[in-house]
Amino acid sequence: MPEHPSEYQEHVLNAPDVCSNCFRLVRVERERPASGFRPAETFYARNQATTSVEHAPADTVSESEAVFCACGAESAFDRIWSWRDVNRERFHELLKHLLRSAERKGLSIARQPAAAHALASHEQRHERDDAQVRVECDVDAALADGLLAGLRVANVRAGADATTV
Numbered sequence: 001m002p003e004h005p006s007e008y009q010e011h012v013l014n015a016p017d018v019c020s021n022c023f024r025l026v027r028v029e030r031e032r033p034a035s036g037f038r039p040a041e042t043f044y045a046r047n048q049a050t051t052s053v054e055h056a057p058a059d060t061v062s063e064s065e066a067v068f069c070a071c072g073a074e075s076a077f078d079r080i081w082s083w084r085d086v087n088r089e090r091f092h093e094l095l096k097h098l099l100r101s102a103e104r105k106g107l108s109i110a111r112q113p114a115a116a117h118a119l120a121s122h123e124q125r126h127e128r129d130d131a132q133v134r135v136e137c138d139v140d141a142a143l144a145d146g147l148l149a150g151l152r153v154a155n156v157r158a159g160a161d162a163t164t165v
């Protein structure tokens with residue numbers, strides 16, 4: 001597995017709330033209110049919009065319930081596809097899920113530059129593959145390019161807003 005920029009690694013691939021297979025947000029932060037002597041605390045609950053509880057093969061019946069993402073992945077760290085399965089339409093869909101999840105996680109993302117960078121990066125990597133160079137089209141690297149660009153532009157805009165006020 002190649003190394004990716006730390007932002008992408010942290011917010012997406014290593015994050016327990018983002019599915020590594022389809023980039024949907026599979027867990028959401030919830031707050032458990034304070035009661036008695038227990039202080040309020042936040043925890044991750046499954047995102048009911050994107051996941052379902054299904055039966056999975058297990059040793060005993062009681063252990064067989066698991067949380068599945070709408071894409072079919074059981075764990076946020078599972079990946080079912082390979083880069084060869086990701087055509088342009090599929091890439092668009094992955095990108096859409098990624099940007100939506102990042103926003104729902106509270107990251108400031110400039111959508112337009114993020115999408116433009118990711119698509120250009122993916123396109124470029126595919127061209128190289130079409131030219132029989134046989135480089136692996138690194139979908140993660142293209143998405144990481146987009147995410148990074150989106151974060152940077154949003155950051156710059158926030159800075160510009162702060163100085164003009």
Ligand SMILES: [Zn+2]
Binds near residue numbers: 020
């Ligand atoms: Zn998924």
